[in-house]
Amino acid sequence: MKNFYETIITVYAGNGGNGNCSFSKSSKKLFSGKPDGGNGGNGGNIFIFSNKSINNLLKINNKKIFKAENGRNGLNNKCNGRNGKNLIINVPINTKIYNLDTSELIDNLDIDNKIILVAKGGNKGLGNFIFKSSINRSPKNFTNGKKGEIRKLKLIFNLRPNVCILGMVNSGKSSLINLISNSNSKIDNYPFTTKYPILGTLFSENYKKISILDTPAIFNNIYKNKYLNLNIFKYFEKCNLILYIIDSSIINQKFIYDNINIINYIINDKLICKNIWIVFNKLDLVNNIFNFNKIIKFNFNNKYKYYIISCLNKFNINNLLLDINNFIDKNMYLNIHKYENKDLNINWN
Template sequence: MKFIDQAIIQVISGNGGHGCISFRREKYIPKGGPDGGDGGDGGNVWIKSDKNLNTLIDLRFKKIFKAFNGENGSGKNCSGKKGKDITINVPIGTKIINYQTQEIIADLTEKEQKILIAKGGWHGLGNTRFKSAINRTPRKRTMGIPGEKRYLQLELCLIADVGTLGMPNSGKSSLVKNISNAKTKTADYPFTTLQPILGSVVRNNKKFIIADIPGIIYRASSGSGLGIQFLKHLERCKILLHIVDLFPINYSNPIENIETVLQELKKHSKNLYEKPRWLIFNKIDLIKSLDQKKIIKEIKKKFELKEKYYFISATKKIGINQLCLDIISYLKK
């Protein structure tokens, strides 16, 4: 199924049913009193999070969601039937935004979370309601109130404990694939990951969710490449793993690659840039121990290396178990 993380929809709640003007007319009771019933309330529109969904693709094809109108009242004091509610199911992690004002209405971060997004119109009153000692034959009723109309912007931000970022082909997908149950594609060419993928990692009966997004390239914040449009899926992560290729296939400089990713991250979002971030140096099996020390020395010279760092081989599964255990310990704190 294609991954869609944005949709714009219109929701319309049901109109309230009108009140009725009616008088009791039966044999031997030629001049009975008023018996006009009330209308029914209009149906509501709800939005509910569904753990079985992971994309907003269904909302790309259906744009308008309308609840049912309340029925009008009738004689013999019969009230109109309430309009039927409708519920729109969305993935967990969906933000509901007022399209006109860009105000965040709700953020559905838990399963089975339900919010009333458009309330049905109030019912009208029948003429029975207006009977009094002064006016025994009221010819007055009220009309039902129209339902609400709202334009909504829905944005899906995946919920993960850990997120990966880095240049294309740095080994993010290989790492996620080898430590989790994620079925992510891996190959020796850039942009094998075309959409965010979630994986579940279990170690010592403890679990965390990891997100794999497409690689980030130079000028990504200006629209180049794929990764920048998916960076929002890292906003909920508690920690970021910055994967650095020590032996890039294009012979680029790992130090410059780190700088490129950090610059693009900072341009995109200050909050994301300031998240806890660990440097993960990949493809340790392809370089010598002496070269590892040289790289760390250069990095410390170039950056203020406050982050934790690890040397791993995602494909050979070197160092990844300890990395997972340390992540679990960090998340526990």
């Protein structure tokens, strides 16, 4: 499966063109005419540009290698070589750019029309005409163009979903998003079926577009190597509402303890959003409903808003969908992008 939100690319800025060493043909003797070797052209730069009409990194992920044009070599007759063309890579707003070698954040393209230089083209070489002086009227020296910068970059498109679905492996996150949005997440009975976040649009009665994100599992409770999957948090920093899905068929004290720890971690440490609803899925697999209700009430009542659903027989799904729509309607302000109409300010040197 392709990753729409993260990619590693290599950018090659263009090399500078070499300076030329030549003499005008007015005299037949070699090196006896006037020096007229032109300069090379500068190598093309590589820029990254945030563009609101782009909404994922898939195209860039497919290409991976980006090369700007080399500067042309200088010619005789004092003709300078042409500068290499710059290359501009378009990315969605909210793309973070890291230098892969140093892991340093180069920039966060968090507004529309922001442009940054990521690889500078090599400087041009000088032709022998430039070296002509009163003490050296026939210079034979010239310089070669410099190499363009090469950089390995990691791009991460930071999503701003309205709703984010989190939970342990196999809890039914993808099953739920497929029922309440236009998303088509893969569903299967093995852990980590979902490898990358998947964005969908919530079914809604009104015109508003509410985005909802399916995520890879935050915790593996099936195999022995249990760990918190903090990787998922690099894809989004904020949302209006988290739906935290719990598999009702495994409710026991240890399982509840693990889930509450994760929920507290999300709210207190990650600070993604303070609104979290707990969704108990797979009600159809609960044998003792009375006991189940008792445990849930004891551990969650008055602490979190919660829903009990079954994706299998669609129990309580419409009710949940309606409540999400109403909630986001009132809380959407958080997610509005700040588009600023800044003039392009490009330093081409």
